[in-house]
Amino acid sequence: MSPTRLRIAGGTLYDPTNGVDGEVRDICIEDGRIVADLPPGAPTVDARGMVVMPGGVDIHSHLASSACNHGRRLLPEEHAADPAPAPALAPGVAPARSGTGGTLPSTFTAGYRYAGLGYTTVFDAAVAPVTARHTHAEFDDTPIVDGGFFVLLGNDEYLLRQVEAGERGRARDYAAWMLGATGAYAIKIVNAGGVQAWKSGQRNLTEIDQPLGASRVTPRAILETLTDAANELRLPHPVHIHCNNLGVPGNVATTLQTMEALDGRRAHYTHLQFHCYGKGSDGGWVSEADEVIKHVNANPLTSVDVGQVMFGPATTLSADGPVEYLLHASTGRKWVNIDVELETGCGIVPHDYHERSAVTALQWAVGLELFLLSEDPWRVVLSTDHPNGGSFLAYPALIQLLMDRAVRDSRLKRVNPRLLAGSAMADGLAREYTLNEIAIITRAGPARVLGLGHKGHLGIGADADVTVYARDADIARMFATPRYVVKGGELVVEEGQLRRAPAGRRLRLSPGYDAAVLRDLRRYFDAYGTVAFDNFPVRDLRDAPLEIG
Numbered sequence: 001m002s003p004t005r006l007r008i009a010g011g012t013l014y015d016p017t018n019g020v021d022g023e024v025r026d027i028c029i030e031d032g033r034i035v036a037d038l039p040p041g042a043p044t045v046d047a048r049g050m051v052v053m054p055g056g057v058d059i060h061s062h063l064a065s066s067a068c069n070h071g072r073r074l075l076p077e078e079h080a081a082d083p084a085p086a087p088a089l090a091p092g093v094a095p096a097r098s099g100t101g102g103t104l105p106s107t108f109t110a111g112y113r114y115a116g117l118g119y120t121t122v123f124d125a126a127v128a129p130v131t132a133r134h135t136h137a138e139f140d141d142t143p144i145v146d147g148g149f150f151v152l153l154g155n156d157e158y159l160l161r162q163v164e165a166g167e168r169g170r171a172r173d174y175a176a177w178m179l180g181a182t183g184a185y186a187i188k189i190v191n192a193g194g195v196q197a198w199k200s201g202q203r204n205l206t207e208i209d210q211p212l213g214a215s216r217v218t219p220r221a222i223l224e225t226l227t228d229a230a231n232e233l234r235l236p237h238p239v240h241i242h243c244n245n246l247g248v249p250g251n252v253a254t255t256l257q258t259m260e261a262l263d264g265r266r267a268h269y270t271h272l273q274f275h276c277y278g279k280g281s282d283g284g285w286v287s288e289a290d291e292v293i294k295h296v297n298a299n300p301l302t303s304v305d306v307g308q309v310m311f312g313p314a315t316t317l318s319a320d321g322p323v324e325y326l327l328h329a330s331t332g333r334k335w336v337n338i339d340v341e342l343e344t345g346c347g348i349v350p351h352d353y354h355e356r357s358a359v360t361a362l363q364w365a366v367g368l369e370l371f372l373l374s375e376d377p378w379r380v381v382l383s384t385d386h387p388n389g390g391s392f393l394a395y396p397a398l399i400q401l402l403m404d405r406a407v408r409d410s411r412l413k414r415v416n417p418r419l420l421a422g423s424a425m426a427d428g429l430a431r432e433y434t435l436n437e438i439a440i441i442t443r444a445g446p447a448r449v450l451g452l453g454h455k456g457h458l459g460i461g462a463d464a465d466v467t468v469y470a471r472d473a474d475i476a477r478m479f480a481t482p483r484y485v486v487k488g489g490e491l492v493v494e495e496g497q498l499r500r501a502p503a504g505r506r507l508r509l510s511p512g513y514d515a516a517v518l519r520d521l522r523r524y525f526d527a528y529g530t531v532a533f534d535n536f537p538v539r540d541l542r543d544a545p546l547e548i549g
């Protein structure tokens with residue numbers, strides 16, 4: 001049996017939420033929570049000389065979804081190249097499972113590897129409503145980490161009908177019902193209206209006032225409707241926005257239009273790096289990270305995650321069908337593209353980020369500029385949009401780039417400089433993140449942006465998710481191999497080895513709504529649904545929804 005009490009003794013603590021920046025303190029744990037003290041003789045981990053942080057919180061990943069499973073099927077060569085034998089867990093715990101790695105690890109391997117990096121909470125950022133059951137089944141099979149997901153709205157036929165009719169109240173009630181019915185944690189918009197446009201023969205919606213077909217529906221109307229819905233429902237996390245026009249030169253105009261449209265409202269913009277490209281005089285790509293981060297810095301209700309590109313293999317996987325089509329067409333790589341009923345799209349294309357590719361080098365620089373020019377780490381948090389910009393396994397290398405200018409500058413010398421004129425990176429950015437700032441962008445900040453009051457910190461009453469790192473001059477190695485990881489009070493990593501793999505909890509919501517929407521929804525499902533209305537909600541989830549405070 002693992003102890004229900006544990007003292008982590010003598011470590012140097014980084015707990016930004018509670019204003020603790022490098023103080024030597026004990027952490028006491030009882031029954032899965034942080035407590036003020038423990039009686040003498042409680043089991044103790046000796047953390048003297050080590051760095052202690054809350055468990056990592058990944059605000060935006062793709063690890064447990066129908067889309068991930070399509071990606072796994074697409075990439076058998078990755079399975080062959082990265083077999084993952086079952087870890088040698090402690091005697092007496094449930095048997096470990098083997099699996100496969102690569103950019104889309106199998107479920108058990110994803111849980112083991114996230115925990116092995118010191119991450120204890122992970123959100124899947126894009127789940128089509130009708131595939132919610134699949135995501136719950138995958139999370140049930142992903143050990144250790146607490147998990148949740150964001151449900152895709154904004155290209156779904158029912159919502160678009162409400163926007164067309166100006167029925168914003170009904171749209172809000174629908175969104176609330178959908179969160180509860182699917183067991184989701186937040187609302188995700190991907191390329192508002194643009195996916196539906198592309199599926200129905202229009203190329204895309206690349207400007208926010210461009211109408212969808214002959215309707216009055218525009219990206220602006222969709223964005224406003226769902227942003228207001230999330231805020232009126234007092235959801236802990238605001239609407240999570242993947243802007244229109246991802247990944248093409250000149251898209252900075254769309255990004256800034258979107259932000260300006262929603263200024264004054266709480267909103268989160270995801271994988272911002274992919275949305276900060278200008279168009280040079282020759283029509284080529286240039287960095288506009290500076291313009292965008294200035295806007296973020298000046299708007300305290302705005303939060304973002306970066307979506308850093310890391311050199312190496314990746315798999316792009318997105319509800320943004322038209323973007324994935326463009327990537328397939330430009331690279332010739334194998335692909336999947338699916339119309340998810342009347343709800344959304346899904347495209348998958350494997351990709352390699354080479355440092356000698358000028359566009360990749362620009363993307364790499366844009367992400368680092370966003371980090372290094374950010375004035376508020378609480379609102380500019382770490383992601384690679386796993387596995388789109390690179391695997392979550394690249395987080396330690398990314399942390400090293402942020403903390404160690406010498407490593408960053410030597411890397412910069414090796415990349416293709418052709419598109420870097422005008423990038424602040426080319427001029428050299430001196431900033432080096434501190435351990436406290438790393439603790440903010442990888443745990444305290446994402447937890448705050450997600451509205452998870454019991455995560456991302458080590459105050460009394462917080463979930464006992466703790467990571468202990470042995471100091472190492474090689475920052476990447478330090479963050480890749482935590483010495484101890486505690487999840488929910490249980491020691492899962494000991495002496496750098498995964499020893500236990502308890503089930504994680506599901507983080508989901510069930511907001512209230514005006515039940516009048518149900519009659520209309522039932523009619524809609526009767527006419528168009530492939531699943532009967534009464535069968536649509538996911539039932540028998542093992543964890544209760546969180547309170548909305």
Ligand SMILES: [Zn+2]
Pocket residue numbers: 060061062125126271385388
């Ligand atoms: Zn994503």
